[in-house]
Amino acid sequence: MGTVDVPEATVARLPQYLRALAALADAGLRTVSSEALAEAVGVGSAKLRKDLSHLGSYGTRGVGYDVAGLHRQIADRLGQTTPWNVVIVGIGNLGHALAGYGGFASRGFRVVGLFDDGTQVVGEVVNGLRVRPLADLGAVVRPGEPTIGVLAVPVEHAQGVCDRLVAAGVTSVLNFAPTVLRVPADVDVRKVDLASELQILAFHAQRRAVRSSVPAPTATVGERIGEVV
Amino acid sequence: MGTVDVPEATVARLPQYLRALAALADAGLRTVSSEALAEAVGVGSAKLRKDLSHLGSYGTRGVGYDVAGLHRQIADRLGQTTPWNVVIVGIGNLGHALAGYGGFASRGFRVVGLFDDGTQVVGEVVNGLRVRPLADLGAVVRPGEPTIGVLAVPVEHAQGVCDRLVAAGVTSVLNFAPTVLRVPADVDVRKVDLASELQILAFHAQRRAVRSSVPAPTATVGERIGEVV
DNA sequence: TAGATTGTTAATCGATTAACAATC
DNA sequence: TAGATTGTTAATCGATTAACAATC
Numbered sequence: 001m002g003t004v005d006v007p008e009a010t011v012a013r014l015p016q017y018l019r020a021l022a023a024l025a026d027a028g029l030r031t032v033s034s035e036a037l038a039e040a041v042g043v044g045s046a047k048l049r050k051d052l053s054h055l056g057s058y059g060t061r062g063v064g065y066d067v068a069g070l071h072r073q074i075a076d077r078l079g080q081t082t083p084w085n086v087v088i089v090g091i092g093n094l095g096h097a098l099a100g101y102g103g104f105a106s107r108g109f110r111v112v113g114l115f116d117d118g119t120q121v122v123g124e125v126v127n128g129l130r131v132r133p134l135a136d137l138g139a140v141v142r143p144g145e146p147t148i149g150v151l152a153v154p155v156e157h158a159q160g161v162c163d164r165l166v167a168a169g170v171t172s173v174l175n176f177a178p179t180v181l182r183v184p185a186d187v188d189v190r191k192v193d194l195a196s197e198l199q200i201l202a203f204h205a206q207r208r209a210v211r212s213s214v215p216a217p218t219a220t221v222g223e224r225i226g227e228v229v
Numbered sequence: 230m231g232t233v234d235v236p237e238a239t240v241a242r243l244p245q246y247l248r249a250l251a252a253l254a255d256a257g258l259r260t261v262s263s264e265a266l267a268e269a270v271g272v273g274s275a276k277l278r279k280d281l282s283h284l285g286s287y288g289t290r291g292v293g294y295d296v297a298g299l300h301r302q303i304a305d306r307l308g309q310t311t312p313w314n315v316v317i318v319g320i321g322n323l324g325h326a327l328a329g330y331g332g333f334a335s336r337g338f339r340v341v342g343l344f345d346d347g348t349q350v351v352g353e354v355v356n357g358l359r360v361r362p363l364a365d366l367g368a369v370v371r372p373g374e375p376t377i378g379v380l381a382v383p384v385e386h387a388q389g390v391c392d393r394l395v396a397a398g399v400t401s402v403l404n405f406a407p408t409v410l411r412v413p414a415d416v417d418v419r420k421v422d423l424a425s426e427l428q429i430l431a432f433h434a435q436r437r438a439v440r441s442s443v444p445a446p447t448a449t450v451g452e453r454i455g456e457v458v
Numbered sequence: 459t460a461g462a463t464t465g466t467t468a469a470t471c472g473a474t475t476a477a478c479a480a481t482c
Numbered sequence: 483t484a485g486a487t488t489g490t491t492a493a494t495c496g497a498t499t500a501a502c503a504a505t506c
Binding site: 006011012014015016018019040041042077078079080084086093094096097098100101103104106107109146148171172173174178180186188190192193194195196197198199200201202203204205206208209 | 243248335
Binding site for chain 1: 463
């Protein structure tokens with residue numbers, strides 16, 4: 001119990017639990033049941049207990065979980081006890097917005113560098129940071145302290161810029177460019193694909209539309225109809 | 230075979246396949262094997278063939294898939310043949326960026342409305358669209374044509390604004406606020422949680438760090454060590 | 459002690475993967 | 483026909499869920 005493998009699906013939910021616990025603590029709650037915490041996060045209580053069991057046991061039977069204790073425990077696991085440095089590369093529309101996004105700082109992330117090679121934007125000050133040319137990456141990314149690189153460049157530059165991030169010592173990358181990045185095995189890449197999200201919503205919407213209009217008229221007695229929704 | 234259930238995991242990959250096929254078509258390719266297409270998307274060829282089999286069969290044994298035909302087929306399934314209307318609510322940092330994001334238009338999404346109730350921003354023109362007060366939602370969201378709502382408001386307003394989107398007839402919501410939205414069963418919500426993405430990266434990075442430093446010194450002969458990475 | 463709630467077990471479900479027969 | 487590659491089968495894996503014994 002402890003450092004052993006936490007399933008990926010569980011890891012992805014830890015930030016949600018953490019946020020809900022912070023809200024409960026703010027509300028003055030000392031203790032919370034798996035039922036109540038699960039409800040706040042929108043999952044089932046069994047799933048929540050299973051998830052927490054992967055971190056070790058921090059609940060008390062008959063009572064529930066200590067809000068502050070569980071919060072500390074999860075924050076610890078997410079590495080939130082020490083601040084993480086973040087550099088943002090590509091200060092266009094999206095990079096600008098990310099540079100000013102308040103949600104990062106409040107979760108223990110420090111944006112320590114903004115980079116772009118566009119002659120327009122280099123030198124501009126965004127949210128208190130001057131935009132620097134990519135050549136300066138090495139001056140900001142210190143091999144000692146872990147740094148997360150956020151890629152917000154146009155898709156055609158993504159791989160090249162990613163290579164430079166990796167060369168500078170970045171081993172965690174959040175990629176907003178809609179492309180598959182090739183990286184060494186020790187580099188972790190996550191992708192946020194905004195257009196994809198809309199396409200997935202569109203798929204579901206179209207499926208709902210088709211299912212609510214087509215099946216009824218075309219079905220004949222005795223035919224089997226696929227389950228609706 | 231056809232309109233029947235496509236697994237969620239497959240749906241999430243369809244946009245990636247579509248993009249890769251567009252690139253192959255641009256490059257002049259007529260035909261592509263599952264091996265080559267899978268490589269371009271960064272998945273295994275077996276997974277790709279399985280995914281495509283859920284759409285019906287469009288490949289030719291011994292030859293591969295017709296690039297244009299498969300592209301059309303997937304675009305169809307994603308509802309990309311008809312344009313989708315998108316409204317963005319909350320024109321702050323992020324909303325601004327999304328309003329100007331080129332990736333939406335190129336995938337068949339039309340941003341048709343920008344909304345905000347901040348006195349500062351209402352009336353401002355962003356990317357050719359005037360920001361309107363939320364009260365105008367009904368004038369833009371037409372019950373007839375499907376509209377996707379993008380929520381980029383501060384977390385404390387998210388639920389309230391979501392309710393208004395739903396009341397206006399929106400049944401697909403992309404939520405950037407870090408909160409669980411309560412919606413009727415016929416409304417589809419997807420969530421993009423930027424801070425969460427960084428937290429997940431931080432979790433992995435910390436795990437890598439712990440595993441590469443701690444286990445070796447503390448392990449004793451005969452002890453079993455958890456598998457590394 | 460009685461009531462409440464956890465942590466865990468076991469069953470189920472969905473997704474991935476490898477292998478290969480079908481077939482172009 | 484011989485070589486290539488699909489579509490499908492079956493095995494495996496990981497995640498979810500319900501139920502309940504352990505225990506506060």
